Amino acid sequence: MNARFSLLIWSAVWLCLPASAQREEATTRDARFRQTVEEKFADWVELRRDIHRHPELSNEEKRTSALVAERLKALGLEVKTGVAKHGVVALLKGQSEGPCVAVRADMDALPIKELRSTPYRSQNPGVMHACGHDVHTTCALALAELLHRHKDQLRGSVKFLFQPAEEAMPATFQGDWGAKLMVAEGAMESPKPIAVFGLHTAAIVQPAGTTDDDVHYLKAGQIGYTPGIDNANSDRFHITIHGKMAHGSAPHKGVDAIAVAAEAIMALQLIKSRQTNTRQPLVISIGTIQGGQRENIIAEKVEMGGTVRTYDAAFRDSVIEQMHRVLKGTTEAHGARYEMDYRKTYPSIINDRKLVEATLPSFRRLFGSENVLELIPGMGGEDFSFFAQVVPGFYFRLGVANEEKGITAGGHTPLYDCDEESIKTGVLALAAAVCDSLAAATVK
Ligand SMILES: [Zn+2]
Ligand SMILES: [Zn+2]
Numbered sequence: 001m002n003a004r005f006s007l008l009i010w011s012a013v014w015l016c017l018p019a020s021a022q023r024e025e026a027t028t029r030d031a032r033f034r035q036t037v038e039e040k041f042a043d044w045v046e047l048r049r050d051i052h053r054h055p056e057l058s059n060e061e062k063r064t065s066a067l068v069a070e071r072l073k074a075l076g077l078e079v080k081t082g083v084a085k086h087g088v089v090a091l092l093k094g095q096s097e098g099p100c101v102a103v104r105a106d107m108d109a110l111p112i113k114e115l116r117s118t119p120y121r122s123q124n125p126g127v128m129h130a131c132g133h134d135v136h137t138t139c140a141l142a143l144a145e146l147l148h149r150h151k152d153q154l155r156g157s158v159k160f161l162f163q164p165a166e167e168a169m170p171a172t173f174q175g176d177w178g179a180k181l182m183v184a185e186g187a188m189e190s191p192k193p194i195a196v197f198g199l200h201t202a203a204i205v206q207p208a209g210t211t212d213d214d215v216h217y218l219k220a221g222q223i224g225y226t227p228g229i230d231n232a233n234s235d236r237f238h239i240t241i242h243g244k245m246a247h248g249s250a251p252h253k254g255v256d257a258i259a260v261a262a263e264a265i266m267a268l269q270l271i272k273s274r275q276t277n278t279r280q281p282l283v284i285s286i287g288t289i290q291g292g293q294r295e296n297i298i299a300e301k302v303e304m305g306g307t308v309r310t311y312d313a314a315f316r317d318s319v320i321e322q323m324h325r326v327l328k329g330t331t332e333a334h335g336a337r338y339e340m341d342y343r344k345t346y347p348s349i350i351n352d353r354k355l356v357e358a359t360l361p362s363f364r365r366l367f368g369s370e371n372v373l374e375l376i377p378g379m380g381g382e383d384f385s386f387f388a389q390v391v392p393g394f395y396f397r398l399g400v401a402n403e404e405k406g407i408t409a410g411g412h413t414p415l416y417d418c419d420e421e422s423i424k425t426g427v428l429a430l431a432a433a434v435c436d437s438l439a440a441a442t443v444k
Helices: 003-016 019-053 062-073 133-149 178-184 257-275 312-335 353-367 386-388 421-443
Strands: 078-083 086-095 094-105 153-161 195-202 221-226 231-243 282-291 300-309 337-346 370-376 393-398
Touching: 019 062, 019 133, 019 353, 019 421, 062 078, 062 086, 062 133, 062 153, 086 133, 086 178, 094 133, 094 386, 094 421, 133 153, 133 195, 133 421, 153 178, 153 421, 178 386, 195 386, 195 421, 221 337, 221 353, 231 257, 231 312, 257 282, 257 300, 257 312, 282 312, 300 312, 312 337, 353 370, 353 393, 353 421, 386 393
Parallel strands: 094 153, 094 195, 195 393, 221 370
Antiparallel strands: 078 086, 086 153, 221 393, 231 300, 231 337, 282 300
16 A cells, blocks of 8 residues: 555545544544553653763764664664764654654753752762753653554654754854754655654643743643743854053053953843843843953953843844944943844744644643643743654643642752652653544645
8 A cells, every 4th residue: 555545545534534533533543552551661660760871962972873773673663874963863663554743851960069869869970960851851752652552553653853952052052963963964855754852851830821920830741831831042152352451550551351341241131121022031141250460460351151032033143233233332431342243043932823722732632731831931942843843833831840749849950850750650641642643634
């Protein structure tokens, strides 16, 4: 049976099914998936602990990547390694022909010393899975194993995107990395998926309708989502202010780069409060500053590094222009000059509204409506956006908090951890998202 004919048959069968029968089919499938998840859970916890014990920094994910490729090959999947350095792309074909849906999992860890004393704590000193990418990798591998066992439920294929270097490379790094490089190397082609899903662990979130003052935990068993804009354009800049050196006792003979930098920093903050529409979210943060040689020398040079966060792409461009204007004005006013190296690092993740709407019923069916929470978008950055720029994407949060187990710390901190029960939720959520979107696509 050729692919098109098979697709037609599936579509005809699916269309003929009344809505209640479709729901019943999904519910039967959920029960089968749950059973497999329970059977395999202990193995997946061990897998997660293995990855957690051996965290690797961005673009150094050799061991993790080898482990991923080995497990996927053991399932008989088509596996491509060495994508964007240590990325792995694999294709799982269902029993019937149909479109392809992609799932992304990032694999890298952070330069943080782990402080929680668990049996699975990091064995790589100063490196830690403090962003939950160990759980992301586990969920995607577990998904491959689950769907491999239930291939009959798959109307098409699933592309797995195991990604290196999500946490970004140092500012001195030249070239592209992570998701952007995977896309450039063709990870989203042959076959091109119709949608891409990704999850991210979260312990603390801000649900829609709440204020920043309260702490809200996203518990294991819960899912969080945003219906459109999910996070920010995340950029970096490096500014150098050039003055003129002089004796500290005779500042009039030089140009004090430190005094000019101080004025420039304050003026940059006025962009947000006085020069842009207050309805447009904007963050300009300066995180590093270095300058001067000695207490009695007028500094010749100051270097500053920082980040800019916005949602809108055109607004982002206008902010860059305003930064140049402010820097030019403040430096010229004092006889100094400046250089700014501004890099657009990660574009904002914008979830596809239709895909979100189509997926939420699956999540509510599986976990109950009370456990599927709409969230307020944050100003963080994530390079899942590069995949979601190619095809419609849905990036959601996987709750990992558990107050009774003392798992309440936020990401990128030395106490971060994930309640392993969340692996079950992650696998089931991804499996439903994939199967339902493939089934829906064959109807069109
Ligand atoms: Zn992170
Ligand atoms: Zn992360």
